[in-house]
Amino acid sequence: MNNSRRTFIKISALGAGGLALTTPALNALGNNFSVKTEKGLINATKNLKRSATYCEVCFWKCAAWAYTDEDNNIQKIIGNESDPHCNGRLCPRGTGGVGMYSDNDRLKTPLIRTTVDGEETFREASWEEALTLVASKMQEIKDKYGAESMALLKHGSPGSHLEHLFQAYGSDTVAEPAYAQCRGPRETGFGLTFGSWVGSPEPTDIRDTKCLVLIGSHIGENMHNTQVQEMSDAIDNGATIITVDPRFSTAASKSQYWLAIKPATDIALLLSWMHVLIYEELYDKKYVEKYGHGFDQLKEHVRTFTPEWAYSITTIKPDDIRRTARSMAAAAPSVIVHPGRHVTWYGDDTQRSRAIAILNGLLGSWGRRGGFYFKESIKVPSFPHPPYPTPKWGWEQIGEKYPLAQMGITNEVIKATIPGENEEHPIKGWFVAGTNLVSTVPQREVIEKAIESLDFMVVMDTMPMEITGYADVVLPECTYLERYDGIRSSTNREPSIALRMPAAEPRFESKPAWWISKQIGEKLGLGEYFNYNDYKEVIAWQLEQMGTSLEEMEKIGVKNFKRKSGPMYLTDGQDYEFTTPTGKIEFYSEKLKSLGHDPMPVYTPHEQPAQGFYRLNYGRSPMHTFSRTINNPNLNDLKDENNLWVNPKVARIEGLKNGQEVWLENQDGIISTFPIKVRVTERIRWDSVYMYHGFGHNNKKLSRAYAKGANDTHLITKVTIDPLMGGTGMRGNFVKFLTENPNKNTAI
Amino acid sequence: MRYAMVIDTLKCVGCSDCVVACQTENNVPIGYCRDWITETVNGAYPNVELELKSERCNHCDNAPCVRCCPTGASHIVEGGIVLVTPNECIGCGACIQSCPYDARYSHPEGYVDKCTFCHHRVEKGQQPACVSVCPTKCMYFGDLDDPNSEVSQLLKNRTWKTLAPEAGTKPHVFYLI
Amino acid sequence: MQEELFTSGRNIPHIDPSLEIWHWPISVYLFLGGLAAGLLFFMAIITLMEKDKEYPTVVKYASIIPPIALSLGLLALIYDLKHPLYAWQLYMTVRIESPMSWGAWVLLVTTPMSFLWVISYWKEMFPKWNIKFNWFQKLEAFLAKNRKYMAMAFIPLSIVLGIYTGILLSAFNARPLWNNAILGPLFLTSGLSTGAAAIILMAKTAKEKHLFGKIDLVLIIVELGLIIHMLMGMYAGSEVQLEAMQLLVGGEFTLMFFGFVVILGLLVPAVMELTELVGFKVPVAIPAILVLIGGLVFRFVMVEAGQITRYLY
């Protein structure tokens, strides 16, 4: 809850309060006779041991040092100075990563679904029993339907160990929400334009930019570390920041221009920017001529998309559109029209990303200082193992309707699980690891239907998240602070690698993913793929191959390598072949044309909220990562529930007060399980409401997170699928307020 | 030697990293904090202004908390850092009443606690934990008596404010605006 | 619209959303301290004026209250400490700038002395409880002889004690409601007034009742004047003081403050005492009790309301 202390707050002062006052005093008595230990000084005086790790609280993977005290407790985590992802400074979630380790609500033992007195429940099981069950079920599915029918839905580090297991087992049915619910559209959009996807970390040269354009990307709340750090550098350097966001985001508050766009109209704005750049001849002529393809078609295409035209759609004044376009041009090529990251909004997202890519092309920012640099990474050799069998089908075939998809499409895998939806590629088993699917992928009804149809489902997680409640077997993984994992090799200005080693023994009976994969592999008769006793051996071998060693990496944590691929930026007049079909930046895409899509982005209107409804907008809390950190004691301390941002005008019309609890009902009649407190604020438009994603947990075992705030994903029942790559557009949902508890009569 | 902290509100994003870092560095119990973030929103959509500030004890020159302390537990050390000695503190709460910034709290173990400017780190020549972790690098710490220090230079070249100057406490945490 | 909030979820017990670090024991302590100060002051004055025979209640019977009140007050104070086992640290140092420090020292001197005073009147007050110890009788005789010197000491001590209960609060610049110079004299006056009321309650003779009725009336009028002065001062003060004042005149504490303190605790007793003085029959116990209750509520209101006033920044 956001506490306002700036106004005098009503307290029960005297009256009945005269008595009430005694309670705190009596409570205080409990503490009155404790002995002072000066705990506050412990960290300063104790000898702390440090271990190299990289953070797993989000996917930026900042390298860090975990400090452990003599009692083997992890006290703090500090960024590694030589890591290009963090430069010695973690984000709040990384610093609060200790809470992932210390949380006593963690999964403690393997669990197996069982029926007691006609009611389904979990019972604790030994690892041996649980893993034998998992292996036998996987074997059953393989024998009956083929290994392809066993799907891996994963996210984060544990995924790579399981991918190895799955490939050995014969399944390439893999998908993760970080594609079709996240960055998929921009990867396809940029891929079509520049021949190279954006990737993570984004090769945006923010620290040297003169103009940063954020289309809904709310850096500063989206805490992807390097970007936040470099945006701050850019502010120091006097860069112009232009933020396009219907909400007054933190980034908007740091911007010279905040374009308070009407939601779902971004493509119109982008097209009119192109119009201004082209018709005012502000674009980078030399660059476009040398590297561009289809400029003339583009010029003709945007001829009528004047700022006046865009104004009627976006509500952004023509003057502001012109001024910002000129501002970008003045900074070019040191300008970044940021690709964003979570870009699955309205279903035409690949086209929006294309528009962003084209804009960057016009400004000549790709391959330029202060624009996008040419990234480089170093390859980690794979530990020797027998060749993998070739599956008959996999994620590509499941998503064949979307040939432009570059990774498995989560929602298509889920759909293929429902009998009759995809006869050729039936899915019968799920291995879910590190993704809280029901809070991550919208349309819960569809997921539940899929889960009901499964023969077998196993979930590997660290916490009793909602998804674990659907599993037949739950496997408790230890946290990233208690395990070895694959070497982090990342693409950056310079290549670098980072080591993750255990800083403490796994708590309870939790085990690392590599161990779990190996055990299952051995039980499936795939032991030869796991030719080691400890994953440490794999890492040591790989590091030797890369010219370093485990000993060295334990000391330094991060190793930076010299670039080998040439300069980071294009030199003046340099010949350069883009990896597109034409070898050029494709303003016009023949490929899209041939697939029957618009070769150049067009604006299509999207549904706007009906009377009494408001668009459900959501985003990141800077102190949390999705649903995974809400129960983290340190981070929960900072924000324990989400609020519903409501414009004061809306509050007046709807009769809502600051701090009042409301339930939300969406256009399909779905009602939030828990109430959410209203935050009346000028930071949000009157046609939408906003909430942080990740809250509203519905598992009582999460003692801090349970029933705190509302779950946005639950209210997203209508999705618009991106016809190009299958992404799930989530922002076309509308809600109304219920001030009375709609669940009063139904037990929850 | 006069330590001071300078915080650039134009760069702070309110992420609260400084708060968690303080918690893990100084063993601040869950539910308490030595620093915190305030958000101020002014105006009407779409003409809105937002200020985010990381706040803590201001290590006031004119520190009422030290003056009112009956036992001398609250005291000032070299560099103007205001500290509390836990074993001298009786938990009378006078200093809590006296601080215009509500910067102090009663530690569950009985004594009063607050920001120490990370005295234990500063002594060793390190930056305070919050300063060293801030991802936007919007916090600066140093010696105001040294005209060439980063903090002195920033205060010379930028506009700044302190919190509740009318309370007369002469705070030593400065906000660049 | 302006919005101010904590984004980092600050919610420290007893501090957020508003300060609540001092609880009822502090209000009780301030009341008892003031009452004791008033009684000790009258007791000392009457003794020094050598009117002790005419006003036995003041010097004798009412003098039982201060040692009890001070002891209870001290207990209450220690009870509200978060770490009472370290209370001895108060006496390891004298800190002139800290009202709490000199309050602690004044109490350390005054409380035992108030006991000694009672001992000096032991035989007269408790003829039935004859303590046979030789040393006690010697002590009693010694004290009885030197009562005047004790009285001389009590004059400054009781004034300091009475003012201190106000200064303790007014020294807190950070709490706009407390931060005014009137609070010391106001608490002293109120303390004297409650002292007088206690004497009226205990007095057996009409003469004593009358005198202290008159004294109390004067004190009430002075107190009302000081309260008006305080409110006017805040009214003319900064924004924070204005907001603080609003708590008393147009906020949650208005009923308590005007109802119990000003009207029932001051105006009604004043009118009743006046009527009595003019010659009408009024049961004097009623105004006296009202004054005592008003004094107690006044402490509660000031401590509670003061804590939630703060600087706006």
Ligand SMILES: Nc1nc2c(c(=O)[nH]1)N[C@H]1C(S)=C(S)[C@@H](COP(=O)(O)OP(=O)(O)OC[C@H]3O[C@@H](n4cnc5c(=O)[nH]c(N)nc54)[C@H](O)[C@@H]3O)O[C@H]1N2
């Ligand atoms: N409504 C809505 N939906 C969204 C989004 C949104 O903003 N709104 N964002 C989308 C985006 S951008 C993304 S990338 C996805 C992210 O989607 P997810 O990755 O599914 O997000 P989380 O909710 O963090 O779920 C992570 C799960 O992994 C578990 N976990 C954490 N660490 C470990 C570990 O070390 N080992 C194992 N085995 N498990 C671990 C956590 O306990 C949690 O259950 O969500 C997408 N879905």
Ligand SMILES: Nc1nc2c(c(=O)[nH]1)N[C@H]1C(S)=C(S)[C@@H](COP(=O)(O)OP(=O)(O)OC[C@H]3O[C@@H](n4cnc5c(=O)[nH]c(N)nc54)[C@H](O)[C@@H]3O)O[C@H]1N2
């Ligand atoms: N603290 C924190 N940081 C994170 C994460 C996290 O969980 N926590 N997750 C990470 C991951 S995996 C991802 S993908 C990124 C996502 O981070 P981003 O890509 O930056 O975020 P989005 O969710 O796309 O954007 C949310 C913003 O879009 C605005 N918006 C809503 N509708 C529209 C619209 O129609 N037009 C425009 N222009 N803007 C609109 C919202 O008001 C909000 O400010 O964040 C990453 N960083």
Ligand code: SF4
């Ligand atoms: S950005 Fe934050 S949460 Fe993500 S890896 Fe880095 S420190 Fe961890």
Ligand code: SF4
């Ligand atoms: S860590 Fe830095 S950016 Fe984040 S809230 Fe604190 S001061 Fe602001």
Ligand code: SF4
């Ligand atoms: S901010 Fe408060 S606690 Fe810190 S020195 Fe100033 S008055 Fe004392």
Ligand code: SF4
């Ligand atoms: S609570 Fe402790 S530090 Fe504060 S004034 Fe009392 S004794 Fe001093």
Ligand code: SF4
């Ligand atoms: S200086 Fe140290 S004690 Fe003070 S807020 Fe920062 S981290 Fe905490």
Ligand SMILES: [Mo]
């Ligand atoms: Mo994402």
